[in-house]
């Protein structure tokens with residue numbers, strides 16, 4: 064019904080549209096699922112649908128303000144640096160939610176609700192329970208285990224999942240008929256089933272090139288190279304990159320590629336298979352450690368240690 068401008072998630076979008084259509088919107092939503100599958104894009108789109116009076120026209124002042132992030136009645140709380148959301152911030156926002164509104168709704172959009180400190184989450188509970196009229200809180204999380212059960216019990220939970228490479232490849236081919244099929248294939252594979260990321264990579268050739276360069280560099284991690292050269296590589300990468308996300312994404316892609324190509328040609332030994340599976344688990348572990356602000360260099364070096372057989 065609406066143009067969500069997103070790949071997949073048909074079932075989830077239908078649920079949301081049904082809530083809008085039936086006038087059955089609840090005052091709090093939590094979208095849960097892997098990072099970069101497009102959850103927060105959907106949240107922003109939903110905010111736009113709710114606030115625009117011309118059926119998501121993209122041209123009225125409301126739409127323009129929302130798209131540039133300057134809409135007074137739509138408060139966005141996000142931090143891409145992994146910092147926690149503190150009680151002072153929530154107090155401040157609750158006060159803003161109580162002010163008179165000009166738009167259809169007062170909206171609070173929280174990206175990464177797992178970053179709420181327990182105090183901040185508790186402070187938000189009362190508003191989640193009895194929000195001011197026409198107020199909605201829409202949150203996303205990629206780590207639902209870190210969200211207080213008392214929060215989860217007060218929201219409508221919508222779960223999102225990542226997609227297979229093949230699905231992403233097909234959708235990208237539909238969306239970008241002019242792009243080189245080889246590039247699409249590469250992007251689908253590098254995006255690790257995350258549609259939001261696939262689009263970002265395909266639309267940003269500089270970023271894609273960075274990923275491909277990283278791929279070539281990281282290949283040495285699965286070779287029998289001395290540990291100190293791997294540590295040096297990590298140092299080089301961290302000098303340029305503030306966040307080790309790309310490292311971990313590309314490394315996951317690399318290990319998965321090795322694992323699957325090995326299975327296809329039936330040359331992989333059970334030991335080797337286990338080695339790759341263990342590496343994938345260690346990579347995920349590193350990712351969750353980094354979310355808790357563990358020193359990036361130490362975390363990546365620890366991962367490099369696991370690559371030696």
Ligand SMILES: [Zn+2]
Nearest residue numbers: 115120123126
């Ligand atoms: Zn509009």
